Amino acid sequence: MKIGELAKATGTKVETIRYYEASGLLPPPARTQANYRDYELSHLERLMFIRRSRDLGFTLKSVRELLTLADDDDESCDAVDEVASAHLLAVEQKIADLTALRDQLSLLLQCSGDGTVGDCRIISSLASTNLANIRNQSSHIRETGNQ
Amino acid sequence: MKIGELAKATGTKVETIRYYEASGLLPPPARTQANYRDYELSHLERLMFIRRSRDLGFTLKSVRELLTLADDDDESCDAVDEVASAHLLAVEQKIADLTALRDQLSLLLQCSGDGTVGDCRIISSLASTNLANIRNQSSHIRETGNQ
DNA sequence: GCTTGACCCTATAGTTACTACAGGGTGCAT
DNA sequence: ATGCACCCTGTAGTAACTATAGGGTCAAGC
Numbered sequence: 487m488k489i490g491e492l493a494k495a496t497g498t499k500v501e502t503i504r505y506y507e508a509s510g511l512l513p514p515p516a517r518t519q520a521n522y523r524d525y526e527l528s529h530l531e532r533l534m535f536i537r538r539s540r541d542l543g544f545t546l547k548s549v550r551e552l553l554t555l556a557d558d559d560d561e562s563c564d565a566v567d568e569v570a571s572a573h574l575l576a577v578e579q580k581i582a583d584l585t586a587l588r589d590q591l592s593l594l595l596q597c598s599g600d601g602t603v604g605d606c607r608i609i610s611s612l613a614s615t616n617l618a619n620i621r622n623q624s625s626h627i628r629e630t631g632n633q
Numbered sequence: 634m635k636i637g638e639l640a641k642a643t644g645t646k647v648e649t650i651r652y653y654e655a656s657g658l659l660p661p662p663a664r665t666q667a668n669y670r671d672y673e674l675s676h677l678e679r680l681m682f683i684r685r686s687r688d689l690g691f692t693l694k695s696v697r698e699l700l701t702l703a704d705d706d707d708e709s710c711d712a713v714d715e716v717a718s719a720h721l722l723a724v725e726q727k728i729a730d731l732t733a734l735r736d737q738l739s740l741l742l743q744c745s746g747d748g749t750v751g752d753c754r755i756i757s758s759l760a761s762t763n764l765a766n767i768r769n770q771s772s773h774i775r776e777t778g779n780q
Numbered sequence: 781g782c783t784t785g786a787c788c789c790t791a792t793a794g795t796t797a798c799t800a801c802a803g804g805g806t807g808c809a810t
Numbered sequence: 811a812t813g814c815a816c817c818c819t820g821t822a823g824t825a826a827c828t829a830t831a832g833g834g835t836c837a838a839g840c
Contacts, residue, residue, distance in 0.1 A: 490787065500788090505827060520835050522788055531760065538759050542741070543734050546826065556756045563753035567742070570755055574738045581731045584724055587690050591721045594689070595714070606710035608717055609703045612685050613678065637816065647817090648799060656797090667806050669817055693797065 487525040496533045503533065511536055511550060544573055634672040643680045650680065658683055658697060691720055 493500045506512040512532060516524045535556070539549045548569055555566050594608055640647045653659040659679060663671045682703070686696045695716055702713050741755055 488788080499828080501828060502826085504789095509826090518788095520788075522835080535760050540826090542738055542759075543731075552756070552759065556753075556760065563755070566753055566755050570738065570742055574735065574742060577731055577735050577738060581728060581735060584690075584728045584731065588721065588724045588728060591689055591717065591724060595717055595721060606703075606713050608710070608713050609699070612689075612699065613682050613703065635817080646799075649797085651818095652798060665817095667817075669806080687797090 487530070489523045489525070492525045492530060492533065495530060496537055498533060498537060506533070506536060509546060511546065511553065542573075543577060544569075548573060634677070636670045636672070639672045639677060639680065642677060643684055645680060645684060653680070653683060656693060658693065658700065689720075690724060691716075695720060 487495075489500050489503055492498075493503055503512065507514055512529060514523075515526065515529055518524050532553070535553065536549055539552055540546075544552065551569055552566065555569075594611055634642075636647050636650055639645075640650055650659065654661055659676060661670075662673065662676055665671050679700070682700065683696055686699055687693075691699065698716055699713065702716075741758055
């Protein structure tokens with residue numbers, strides 16, 4: 487199986503496959519006489535594992551760990567569980583961070599009017615007030631119906 | 634005002650300030666005889682603007698746009714609004730993506746048992762099933778009370 | 781037999797937003 | 811005079827690719 491075929495089969499770019507090989511995630515395959523990479527089914531399976539893990543947001547470092555754990559049948563499942571749990575926690579933290587950020591952005595945007603930058607509240611919020619002040623501004627806006 | 638003082642005043646690292654200057658976000662300040670950077674109040678204000686924008690998740694590219702818009706008093710506030718709205722949309726999309734991802738990760742983790750990797754469901758889910766199958770596995774698990 | 785196009789190869793640089801040296805100079809206090 | 815904290819430039823490293831340059835290979839069609 488040539489690299490282009492493997493790429494198509496797994497939905498990965500050719501360069502990415504070579505990158506995974508260089509990073510030690512995918513073992514170097516045999517080569518044809520023309521020095522083309524010649525992949526086996528095992529490579530396809532391993533690459534699918536990598537892709538699925540990446541789709542779930544695991545870093546390559548974590549994928550490496552998961553692969554190492556998966557390679558050793560005697561390894562406890564707990565270690566796998568730990569990697570995945572840590573990742574889930576990180577994702578949840580990220581969601582919380584982004585949600586707080588979204589709320590602040592929403593407040594910022596409620597300040598938007600139709601004037602010029604000279605009295606643009608978004609700009610002045612970014613320029614001189616701290617973020618807590620935006621709330622006061624926006625409630626003022628709501629009171630005056632300017633929305 | 635020396636760079637270290639500006640750094641402390643804004644909660645920015647010295648290297649980051651120099652990086653902003655090199656990136657054209659912060660104008661080069663005057664220099665002392667010793668070739669030290671000598672900042673004015675205007676630099677502090679501009680840097681605070683950059684920091685607040687970055688805290689809200691704007692890319693440096695967007696910050697550059699916002700600064701350009703803010704510099705021109707005649708510019709319409711609409712342009713500012715557009716930049717901020719686009720960012721808000723991107724943040725909301727990211728939250729949605731991460732939420733879907735979190736749900737899939739949760740499903741994956743519900744599969745975790747206490748065996749060895751040989752029959753570790755997390756590994757096998759990553760290895761061979763597509764993600765839709767995890768749901769079936771997990772509902773099966775829920776049925777058997779294994780959670 | 782020769783060309784054309786699709787594919788393959790290596791090696792290197794670019795992306796984002798910093799961070800971290802290495803190797804050197806400055807200013808002030810002891 | 812010497813130590814220390816601070817400043818300078820320039821370069822390399824981070825994550826996970828992506829893109830380019832400059833070249834080789836293979837099968838099909840004329």
